[in-house]
Amino acid sequence: MTEEIIVAGFGGQGVLSMGKILAYSGMMQDMEVSWFPSYGPEMRGGTANVTVIISDDRVSSPVLNEYDTAILLNQQSVDKFESMVKPGGLLVYDGNGITTHPSRKDIKIFRIDAADEAAKMSTSRTFNMIVLGGYLKIKPIVKMENVLAGLKKSLPPRYHHLIPVNEEAVKRGMEIIYEVA
Template structure:
């Protein structure tokens, strides 16, 4: 099992904390992990990305050239990382913010209206957890419970009150992918029946 993940967006969108949550969750599950952040010239409002590797084998290098998964939270990140996703990889997009479309047919694209879902929960600040929930459901890289445990390590003490909202956001993101997969399976069944 190997997941090479790049998460990218503006500083302040929770890019680094998403990476930390995945890395901590991987450690909780006794997996090999690496976490390598990269910041633009300014932290808040500048571009930021983080490379996370989760594997059941030792990791040779934390550098990712062609990710198995790219999670993009803004248009510049989409433009930079969409072409780098390896064939048969996954591109997860916050479609609340990104208005670009991929023309690639060799990858799976999951569009998540993360900001709208987070606003429905009552805090736009948990949009990153909606996206993360979608990723976890699709990839099964680490259990959602491990990420929930990791929230206590990643969120500062004064932000611990956000844990319930983050849990709800993770669940809503996962449900979005469950529904998508169910519809896809139903579509496949319908096609098979019509043949």
């Protein structure tokens, strides 16, 4: 099994950290992982993206031009990456602020209104974990216990008290994601 994922959105949305938690979760499941961020100017206000590869085998190229899954969290990302999903692949997007929705017929498109949902939760910073939950509902490539172990690994100890609220967010994401016809 090899899953090649791009996560893209605004800098500050937690794109890179969501990728990191995914990579850590894969590692906790004894899989090979690679995490390649866009770095530099994008991090400061523009768009940010990260390529995460989780595989049973040694990861070859960390740079890709097509993806099994695209998780797209703003309009620019939808515009840029929709065409780069492999035929039969998966596109997950947050509807917040989207005016031109993804429309390909040869891929599966799921929508998750995580920004709205995060606003209802005790802390809106769980946004990216809601999205992650939604994705894992569709493609359960890592087990929940490994996501929690991954969270623990990637968060500094001073934030470990936030693990339960993040777990709740992942579960909430699993509930609210839906397929767009």
